[in-house]
Amino acid sequence: MIETYRYGRKLGSKLYTQRKISIRTKIILGNMLVMIFLLIAITVLSSRNSDLQDEITFVSDHDFKVHQLISLIEKQMLDMETGMRGFVITGDENYLEPYNAAISSWELNYGSLRSLLTDNPNQQANLDAIRTNILKWIETAGQYAVDAQKNGDTAAIERFFLNNVGKTQVDAIRNQIDSFRATEQTLTEDRVAALKENNQFVIFILYVSWLAVFVISFLISWFISGRIVRSVKQVTETIVQISSSGEGLDKRIEIETRDEVRELGKATNELLDAVQRQNQSKDHLARLSKELQEQNEVDELINLFVSRVSSIFEVPYAILYLKQHSNKLIKAASFAGGSDMLGREEFRVGEGLVGQCAKDGKWITVRDIPEGYAQVQSGIGHSAPKMLVLAPVQFEREVVAVLELAHFHEFTTENIELLEQMVNMLGVTIQSATRRKEIEHLYAESQTVNEELQVQSEELNAQATELLALNEDLQRSSNFKSEFLANMSHELRTPLNSMLILSQLLAGNSGNRLNEEEIHYVTTIHSAGQDLLNLINDILDLSKVEAGKLEIEMTPVVVEEIKLTMESYFTSLAEQKALAFQIVIDPNAPLWFVSDVFRVHQILKNLLSNAFKFTDRGGVTLTIAQVSREEWEKAELVFAIKDTGRGIPASQHEMIFEAFTQAEGGTARKFGGTGLGLTISNQLARLLGGRIVVESTVGQGSEFKLFLPLLETGSGITDDKTHGDKLVSAGYADYERQNGSSILSLADLMLEHRLNGMKVLIADDDERNLLALSNALAEFKMQVEVARDGHEALRKLSEHSFDYILMDIMMPDMDGYETIQVIREQRGLKVPIIAVTAKAMKEDENKCLEAGASNYISKPIHVPSLISVMISHLKS
Numbered sequence: 017m018i019e020t021y022r023y024g025r026k027l028g029s030k031l032y033t034q035r036k037i038s039i040r041t042k043i044i045l046g047n048m049l050v051m052i053f054l055l056i057a058i059t060v061l062s063s064r065n066s067d068l069q070d071e072i073t074f075v076s077d078h079d080f081k082v083h084q085l086i087s088l089i090e091k092q093m094l095d096m097e098t099g100m101r102g103f104v105i106t107g108d109e110n111y112l113e114p115y116n117a118a119i120s121s122w123e124l125n126y127g128s129l130r131s132l133l134t135d136n137p138n139q140q141a142n143l144d145a146i147r148t149n150i151l152k153w154i155e156t157a158g159q160y161a162v163d164a165q166k167n168g169d170t171a172a173i174e175r176f177f178l179n180n181v182g183k184t185q186v187d188a189i190r191n192q193i194d195s196f197r198a199t200e201q202t203l204t205e206d207r208v209a210a211l212k213e214n215n216q217f218v219i220f221i222l223y224v225s226w227l228a229v230f231v232i233s234f235l236i237s238w239f240i241s242g243r244i245v246r247s248v249k250q251v252t253e254t255i256v257q258i259s260s261s262g263e264g265l266d267k268r269i270e271i272e273t274r275d276e277v278r279e280l281g282k283a284t285n286e287l288l289d290a291v292q293r294q295n296q297s298k299d300h301l302a303r304l305s306k307e308l309q310e311q312n313e314v315d316e317l318i319n320l321f322v323s324r325v326s327s328i329f330e331v332p333y334a335i336l337y338l339k340q341h342s343n344k345l346i347k348a349a350s351f352a353g354g355s356d357m358l359g360r361e362e363f364r365v366g367e368g369l370v371g372q373c374a375k376d377g378k379w380i381t382v383r384d385i386p387e388g389y390a391q392v393q394s395g396i397g398h399s400a401p402k403m404l405v406l407a408p409v410q411f412e413r414e415v416v417a418v419l420e421l422a423h424f425h426e427f428t429t430e431n432i433e434l435l436e437q438m439v440n441m442l443g444v445t446i447q448s449a450t451r452r453k454e455i456e457h458l459y460a461e462s463q464t465v466n467e468e469l470q471v472q473s474e475e476l477n478a479q480a481t482e483l484l485a486l487n488e489d490l491q492r493s494s495n496f497k498s499e500f501l502a503n504m505s506h507e508l509r510t511p512l513n514s515m516l517i518l519s520q521l522l523a524g525n526s527g528n529r530l531n532e533e534e535i536h537y538v539t540t541i542h543s544a545g546q547d548l549l550n551l552i553n554d555i556l557d558l559s560k561v562e563a564g565k566l567e568i569e570m571t572p573v574v575v576e577e578i579k580l581t582m583e584s585y586f587t588s589l590a591e592q593k594a595l596a597f598q599i600v601i602d603p604n605a606p607l608w609f610v611s612d613v614f615r616v617h618q619i620l621k622n623l624l625s626n627a628f629k630f631t632d633r634g635g636v637t638l639t640i641a642q643v644s645r646e647e648w649e650k651a652e653l654v655f656a657i658k659d660t661g662r663g664i665p666a667s668q669h670e671m672i673f674e675a676f677t678q679a680e681g682g683t684a685r686k687f688g689g690t691g692l693g694l695t696i697s698n699q700l701a702r703l704l705g706g707r708i709v710v711e712s713t714v715g716q717g718s719e720f721k722l723f724l725p726l727l728e729t730g731s732g733i734t735d736d737k738t739h740g741d742k743l744v745s746a747g748y749a750d751y752e753r754q755n756g757s758s759i760l761s762l763a764d765l766m767l768e769h770r771l772n773g774m775k776v777l778i779a780d781d782d783e784r785n786l787l788a789l790s791n792a793l794a795e796f797k798m799q800v801e802v803a804r805d806g807h808e809a810l811r812k813l814s815e816h817s818f819d820y821i822l823m824d825i826m827m828p829d830m831d832g833y834e835t836i837q838v839i840r841e842q843r844g845l846k847v848p849i850i851a852v853t854a855k856a857m858k859e860d861e862n863k864c865l866e867a868g869a870s871n872y873i874s875k876p877i878h879v880p881s882l883i884s885v886m887i888s889h890l891k892s
Contacts, residue, residue, distance in 0.1 A: 046236040053232050057225035072211060078132060079204045083197065085129040090193045092118035092125070093150060097186050100158045104165045104173060112162070119154070123147075139199060146192045149185060157182030251281055297434045300328050304438060308445045314338075317449055318349040318417075321442050325421070326351040329431060333401060333422035336409075337363060337370055345374055345418060373406040374415045379436075380406040383426070403427060407435060411443040512876040516545045517788035520879060521795060549876060555692070568703055570727065573613045575605055575640055581617060582638060586624055593628060596635025605642050609653055610727040615700045619708075620655060622693040623720045627659040634660025634717070643723070655722040664712040672710070673698045697722075770890055771883070772797040775816070779809040779835065780824035780852070785875075789822060792879050806830030810838060818847055820886055825853035825864065833867045840868035848889040852877060 099115030102108065126147055133139045161182065164172040176182070304324050311317040318336055326334045331351070338348035343365040363371040373380050382404035401422035409417035419439060427435075519542035523535060530538065579599045590597035620638070627636045639656040664672065673694050694708075701708045705725045712718035776798050780786050790800045801816065803809035805827050813821075821839070825832035832851060839845050851864035854875040861872045871885050 043240060046240045049236055050229065050233045054229050057229055060221065060225065079200065079207070082129065082132055082200050083204075085125050085132070086193060086197055086200070088125050089122055089129070089146070089150075090190070092122040093153075093186070093189055093193075096122075096154070096158055097182065100161055100182070104161045104176075107165060115158070115162070122150070136203070139196065139203075142192065142196050142199065146189060146196065149189045149192060153182065153185040153189065157185055248280070251284070255284060293430055297430070297437070300434065301437055301441065304328075305441060305445075308441070312449070312452070314446060314449050315348065317445060321438075321445075322349040322351050322419075325419070325435070325438060329421065329423070329427075329435065331421045331423045335420045337374075337418045337420070339365075339374060339416050339418075345370060348417070369404075369406055370418050370420060373408050373418050377408045377410060377413070377415050379408070379432075381427075382406075385422075405432075405435075407439045409439050409443045409446070411447040416443055416446055511784065512545055512549060516542060516549070516876045517792050517879060519545065521788075521791055524795070545876075568612045568615065570610050571613060572608050573611050573616060574608045575601060576607070578616065578620070578640070579638075582620060582624060585621060586628065586636075589628055590636065593631075595628065595631060595633070597637075598635070599638045600640070602639065602641035605640050606653070606726060609724065611704055611724055615704060616724070619697040619700050619722055620657070622697045623655075623657045623708075623722065626693060627657050627661065627718070627720075631659040631661035631717070636660075642726075652726040653724045655724070656719055657722075658717065658719040660717040663714040663716055664710065664718055665714055666712075673708075769797075771886060773799065774819040774886075775799045775801070776820045776822065777801045777803060777809060777812060777816075777818040778822045779803040779806065779827065779832070780822075781805060781827045782824070785824070785852075789877070792882075796883065806832070806835035806838075809835055810843075813839065813843065813845070820889070821847055821849045822852050822882075823849055823869065825851060825860070833863065836864070836867045836869055848886075850882070850885060 095114040095118040099111045099113070099118070102111030103115065126143070130140055130143055133143060157176070161173065161176050164176065304321070307320060307324065308317055311320060318338065322334050322336050325331070334351035335347060336349045337345040340346050345363045345365065347361045360368075360370075363374075365371050366375045369380055369382070383402070385401055385404055401424055403423050403426055405421045405423075405427060407419045407421075408415045409419060419442075421435075519538050522530065522538040523542055579601060582599060583597075586597060624636065624638065636657065636659045639654075639658070641654055641656070642652055643654045698708050701722055701724075705727070706723045709721045709723065710718065711721070776793055778786060778789050778793075778800060780789070780802070781804050786802045786804075790802060793800050801812055801818070803812055807830055809821070809823070823832045823836055827835075832853070836849055836851070839847075839849065848870040849868065850871045850873060851867075851869040852873055852875065853860060853864070861874075864872045870889065873882060873885065
């Protein structure tokens with residue numbers, strides 16, 4: 017029985033109207049009402065604002081013209097008086113021009129002014145009085161005096177000035193004008209005050225209107241949202257009651273509203289129906305699965321399944337045929353099918369509906385079964401079913417049985433889905449039961465095999481112990497090798513440091529003390545030292561690759577920057593050897609790709625160096641292009657270095673990639689080199705996810721192709737990237753990798769004057785290094801102090817202040833680490849400290865920086881690198 021909840025204020029109340037008003041309609045109506053009230057308020061405010069604007073216009077136009085016209089009349093009166101007096105005194109008729117002009121125009125201004133005063137009869141009367149006095153002055157004074165002068169009546173003029181008639185009248189007119197102007201000023205101020213009051217009233221109306229609109233909007237929103245929230249809240253409370261009542265999913269929501277809440281409730285009821293059906297199906301499946309797993313025999317399992325399926329679906333007739341051998345189906349279980357009339361005992365695959373179902377592995381549904389086809393009998397009577405369903409029972413797409421069901425009614429979609437899940441479960445269960453029997457049979461045999469395995473296990477344990485001991489020996493050997501390489505690098509770099517620095521300083525010949533032959537000797541010494549440095553680098557790189565401790569840093573690489581870098585390296589070499597050199601970027605090549613830019617440069621420099629080394633005429637071409645996966649499925653970007661040199665025999669194409677091996681025995685003597693370049697390049701290419709391919713013909717030249725994958729940003733070659741100890745390359749390659757093109761040439765740095773006078777303390781126990789570094793820094797006009805151990809360095813720091821400290825790490829008594837820590841922690845000095853060491857391990861760099869060093873440079877020191885570091889501290 018399905019119970020229902022009714023929601024509302026009280027039982028039987030209705031939350032709907034006759035017409036459906038959706039939530040959207042309610043919101044739109046509410047907004048429309050708000051807009052109507054807002055429009056009314058705007059209309060009222062616009063009307064008041066228009067009136068106020070008209071008043072402002074009246075004040076600004078009317079009052080301004082009144083003041084302008086009265087001032088003009090006053091001016092014309094003064095012009096008449098001045099012109100009259102000038103003419104009477106001098107007799108010059110030029111004085112009559114302003115007099116005549118004023119006489120002819122003042123009444124026009126009077127008329128204009130009087131028309132503006134139609135709203136004020138008092139002012140019109142005042143203006144008329146002014147006009148009367150002006151006319152009287154013209155008649156009795158102005159025109160009288162002018163006529164007397166024209167007629168030469170000197171006596172009349174003397175009487176005029178003695179009686180002073182004109183002045184008395186002019187003063188009276190001026191007083192009348194001033195009174196008139198004062199009255200107008202008062203009227204203007206009154207109008208301005210009235211405008212202010214009107215403006216305050218408009219502002220008051222504005223605030224009241226906005227307050228009214230706000231209140232009305234709030235009330236409308238509160239009313240509409242209240243209706244919506246109330247309905248949703250009631251539905252929500254009903255759902256909460258259903259979920260917390262503990263009575264399952266039998267309850268439903270009765271919907272009485274006519275808006276979206278009704279649709280929400282209806283959808284919720286449909287969801288509850290679907291969930292209830294799914295839960296029932298899951299319960300049936302769970303119980304059936306548990307019961308089937310408890311059965312050990314296949315026959316018992318099949319009979320239980322047929323019985324449970326018949327009960328769940330209320331079918332009156334069910335038979336299960338189990339497949340045996342390869343093409344025969346045997347009747348293994350039935351429900352209400354004991355009579356011989358219901359179901360044959362066996363079928364062949366493809367025979368009848370049962371056989372066809374087993375053959376095709378597809379469901380078969382039969383409706384409208386004719387009378388007499390099959391009879392379902394009971395104690396009361398018998399009847400024909402209305403629907404027949406045949407379901408193949410499969411395991412891993414192979415039919416192991418066929419289930420046949422008959423029903424008096426149609427199977428629903430939910431019934432078919434549930435039956436399909438049960439049939440799939442049966443296939444797995446049958447197979448599990450069968451395998452269980454096979455396992456029990458094999459278990460006995462496995463006991464014998466276990467004894468043999470026990471013996472083999474003991475032998476394997478002995479071998480594992482031997483392998484563990486061998487692995488420990490290999491690890492110790494690897495550690496010894498790493499320690500040897502670090503010590504070898506330290507011992508080689510220490511003399512190389514002073515040799516390279518001093519030979520570089522001598523080659524500069526700053527004092528012009530060496531002749532060309534001596535400079536050549538020094539340059540040869542520096543070149544030999546640099547070759548030894550390159551050999552150390554190659555050996556360390558090869559050791560890192562072989563030890564699997566080379567770190568790959570994947571970053572975006574711009575193709576155009578590779579072109580510019582290679583041109584800067586090899587253009588001058590090509591010009592020296594009179595070879596053509598060009599770099600071609602295919603239009604289809606990407607603008608950038610992801611790889612380790614330092615390693616890509618290292619590979620290309622090795623390949624281009626070999627190409628120029630073995631090419632005497634013709635040229636070298638580097639082509640950058642994107643290749644299809646047909647050429648090599650893992651590579652999508654190719655760097656092809658093609659030369660017109662001597663070429664390599666086909667039999668030696670593989671050998672040239674082996675360490676310390678060159679194509680011919682005399683190659684090293686003629687062209688130089690150790691044979692490590694191609695070996696390292698090939699190993700680096702593999703670490704980057706690519707490879708190097710060579711194509712060469714003797715006498716025609718060679719072409720080396722570097723294939724690299726196009727990776728997305730953030731991806732990398734993680735399989736070969738290690739996180740253990742890493743060796744640091746000798747020289748300044750590591751600094752160049754970190755700082756790019758920030759290292760200036762020595763010639764450019766010699767022009768740098770910012771280091772002049774800087775005080776530098778060098779702490780090193782090796783006199784050769786002190787000599788080399790002191791002379792190198794002196795070339796830049798720096799003041800150098802030396803200390804031969806940590807204690808002496810601290811003592812000199814107590815006596816003097818320094819701008820830089822060059823701190824060697826390996827010193828007796830107090831090493832560089834301890835000295836740096838004392839300077840930073842105890843002395844609290846912020847002076848830049850540059851750690852200088854011949855140690856070649858990455859952990860040594862980290863240890864220096866952790867101790868408090870500002871920078872780290874490995875020996876042998878490259879002077880431009882050191883100066884660039886010192887300048888960088890000036891910038892910061």
